[in-house]
Amino acid sequence: MVNIGTHVSSSKSLDLVFDRGLEVGANSIQFFLRSPRSWAWIERTKREKELFMKKAKESGISPTVVHASYLFNLASDEEELFNKSVKGVIEELALCEELKIDYYVIHAGKTKGRSKKEGIERIHQALENIFKKVELKHCYFLVETLAGQKGEVGENTQEIKQLIEPFKDSNIGVCIDTCHLFASGYHIDTSEGLEEYKREFDSLIGLNRIKVIHCNDSKAPFGSKKDRHEHIGEGYIGLKGFEVIVNDKFLKTLPFILETPKEGDMDIVNIKRLRSLEHP
Numbered sequence: 037m038v039n040i041g042t043h044v045s046s047s048k049s050l051d052l053v054f055d056r057g058l059e060v061g062a063n064s065i066q067f068f069l070r071s072p073r074s075w076a077w078i079e080r081t082k083r084e085k086e087l088f089m090k091k092a093k094e095s096g097i098s099p100t101v102v103h104a105s106y107l108f109n110l111a112s113d114e115e116e117l118f119n120k121s122v123k124g125v126i127e128e129l130a131l132c133e134e135l136k137i138d139y140y141v142i143h144a145g146k147t148k149g150r151s152k153k154e155g156i157e158r159i160h161q162a163l164e165n166i167f168k169k170v171e172l173k174h175c176y177f178l179v180e181t182l183a184g185q186k187g188e189v190g191e192n193t194q195e196i197k198q199l200i201e202p203f204k205d206s207n208i209g210v211c212i213d214t215c216h217l218f219a220s221g222y223h224i225d226t227s228e229g230l231e232e233y234k235r236e237f238d239s240l241i242g243l244n245r246i247k248v249i250h251c252n253d254s255k256a257p258f259g260s261k262k263d264r265h266e267h268i269g270e271g272y273i274g275l276k277g278f279e280v281i282v283n284d285k286f287l288k289t290l291p292f293i294l295e296t297p298k299e300g301d302m303d304i305v306n307i308k309r310l311r312s313l314e315h316p
């Protein structure tokens with residue numbers, strides 16, 4: 037059976053992510069370590085951390101994934117935003133290590149009009165600072181494949197390769213997002229297109245670097261470069277596309293994490309839809 041999880045709220049107390057995951061029948065979970073629209077960093081109490089570790093063991097939910105704050109931009113040429121972003125990642129990543137969280141997923145950065153080359157160099161500078169401060173022993177740092185809006189770095193496999201290349205000896209990997217890949221121009225919704233994508237990824241980077249899948253349908257059409265998530269089967273990837281994706285012999289060994297809109301009981305519905313597409 038495929039491991040299917042979802043993004044859950046971490047509000048009130050961090051350990052509640054496990055309760056919220058179990059409620060919707062998730063095998064794995066993703067969450068934020070700070071409120072997604074705020075820079076404020078809250079030091080967690082010893083009690084809260086212990087409770088988190090206890091539930092991590094008892095709940096059976098695995099792996100655990102943290103999504104970096106959307107406010108960060110490691111490609112920024114504005115000194116203040118760059119420094120705040122580096123500091124923010126260090127805070128989050130150090131807590132991930134401490135809590136033995138498996139994966140930390142980040143949108144590497146946006147160039148907003150500057151060249152991709154400049155953006156990639158800036159991100160390298162950020163990652164050097166970050167990995168100097170936090171030694172990854174348990175947690176993997178995952179760069180996410182992006183749709184390509186506003187000069188997002190990581191909209192194709194070549195850029196992802198350049199991003200991670202200098203840090204290949206660290207715990208570094210890739211999170212692929214089905215919506216972003218489709219919107220950026222990869223036909224992963226057909227078996228030919230998916231095979232082609234995997235072949236390219238394997239020859240440039242190596243498939244074993246892919247650790248997590250963000251599983252979202254796309255509200256925006258193929259190649260639109262727009263990052264707009266939709267419920268499974270209700271967007272341009274469609275149920276047929278997800279049937280290909282969820283039964284792929286490599287992808288089905290990875291955790292699928294939903295980041296679909298939070299509406300009513302749609303988490304439960306989306307998980308069931310994905311499950312129903314799985315071949316025995």
Ligand SMILES: [Zn+2]
Nearest residue numbers: 103142143180
């Ligand atoms: Zn993301």
